[in-house]
Amino acid sequence: MEEQIAKIKENSIKEMSQCNDEKELNELKVKYLGKKGELTKVLRGMGALNSEERPVIGALVNKIRDELEALIENKAQEFKKQELSKRLQTENIDVTEPSKKIHLGSLHPITKIINEVEEIFLGMGYQIADGPEVEKAIYNFDKLNTPPDHPARDLQDTFYITDDILLRSQTSPVQARVMETQKPPIKVICPGAVYRSDSVDSTHSPVFHQVEGLVVDKNISMTDLKGTLEMFAKKCLGENTKIRFRPHHFPFTEPSAEADVSCFVCGGKGCKVCKGEGWIELLGCGMVHPNVLKNCNIDPDEYSGFAFGFGVERIAMAKFGIDDMRLLFENDIRFLKQF
Numbered sequence: 001m002e003e004q005i006a007k008i009k010e011n012s013i014k015e016m017s018q019c020n021d022e023k024e025l026n027e028l029k030v031k032y033l034g035k036k037g038e039l040t041k042v043l044r045g046m047g048a049l050n051s052e053e054r055p056v057i058g059a060l061v062n063k064i065r066d067e068l069e070a071l072i073e074n075k076a077q078e079f080k081k082q083e084l085s086k087r088l089q090t091e092n093i094d095v096t097e098p099s100k101k102i103h104l105g106s107l108h109p110i111t112k113i114i115n116e117v118e119e120i121f122l123g124m125g126y127q128i129a130d131g132p133e134v135e136k137a138i139y140n141f142d143k144l145n146t147p148p149d150h151p152a153r154d155l156q157d158t159f160y161i162t163d164d165i166l167l168r169s170q171t172s173p174v175q176a177r178v179m180e181t182q183k184p185p186i187k188v189i190c191p192g193a194v195y196r197s198d199s200v201d202s203t204h205s206p207v208f209h210q211v212e213g214l215v216v217d218k219n220i221s222m223t224d225l226k227g228t229l230e231m232f233a234k235k236c237l238g239e240n241t242k243i244r245f246r247p248h249h250f251p252f253t254e255p256s257a258e259a260d261v262s263c264f265v266c267g268g269k270g271c272k273v274c275k276g277e278g279w280i281e282l283l284g285c286g287m288v289h290p291n292v293l294k295n296c297n298i299d300p301d302e303y304s305g306f307a308f309g310f311g312v313e314r315i316a317m318a319k320f321g322i323d324d325m326r327l328l329f330e331n332d333i334r335f336l337k338q339f
């Protein structure tokens with residue numbers, strides 16, 4: 001039996017020297033040291049030995065196993081080293097080479113204005129609401145007191161996907177979605193992209209951005225609306241900004257108004273930005289029409305509300321002194337870099 005063990009040792013060492021890689025080495029390990037391996041077989045056969053021989057052979061097998069394990073481990077380390085030096089030779093990384101310059105981008109002026117507006121309204125306790133840009137006509141129009149025969153529903157006014165589904169022409173449909181799902185008190189702003197089938201020129205684009213505002217609670221009046229807009233205008237456009245209301249019509253508010261702000265460039269004297277007027281048209285607003293409240297399951301006898309909506313591009317253009325809306329959408333880095 002001792003001879004058999006010596007033979008196993010000899011063979012295994014010979015085969016080990018012929019191993020070319022770790023995989024072959026592993027196979028060898030299984031062949032000799034595995035559960036069904038050569039050495040294990042010897043241990044199994046020990047039943048036939050007498051009680052004197054058994055411990056001697058047992059110790060011998062264990063010794064050989066330890067030796068083989070150590071040899072295999074050594075060999076494995078050798079393969080690892082070889083592999084590493086091969087990689088070090090072929091994968092040549094020059095850590096001293098100057099890295100490629102990373103060009104940091106900046107926020108788009110529209111995003112900047114939206115962020116700023118959000119900050120201001122969050123500070124006044126508003127929440128930010130979101131709604132789909134591909135919208136149902138019923139939300140974009142019907143629920144907002146704009147019946148099917150209203151001229152705003154003309155095919156020329158927005159992009160229709162089907163008769164009932166369109167690209168929203170305003171952020172006002174988010175109002176209806178919020179009122180349907182939340183109980184008053186409601187205080188939200190809804191920023192987002194809107195679409196109209198306008199031809200592109202220096203003041204028009206088929207896609208632009210609006211921010212909608214909506215407050216519904218008990219005893220909300222026009223003074224709340226005016227105070228809120230005045231506060232917003234001062235924070236966004238400067239402490240000395242004044243605000244004025246002009247009567248207007250929107251189907252979803254009654255009464256409705258357009259709000260102008262005193263020109264924050266010339267202070268009201270008249271300049272290029274305000275076209276000599278001293279005032280800049282800022283937004284549409286009004287008291288939420290009782291029909292709109294009713295359409296959204298809010299009792300107009302118990303609650304009232306105000307709403308407003310403005311174009312983000314207009315504010316960005318006035319604030320940053322941009323004279324052509326197209327610049328905001330062309331994404332010319334030389335232009336965008338300035339903000």
Ligand code: DAH
Pocket residue numbers: 169170171172212213250252253283284285286306307308309310
């Ligand atoms: N949705 C209107 C527009 O696109 C703007 C507007 C006017 C929104 C009055 C309002 C509002 O919420 O009360 O022209």
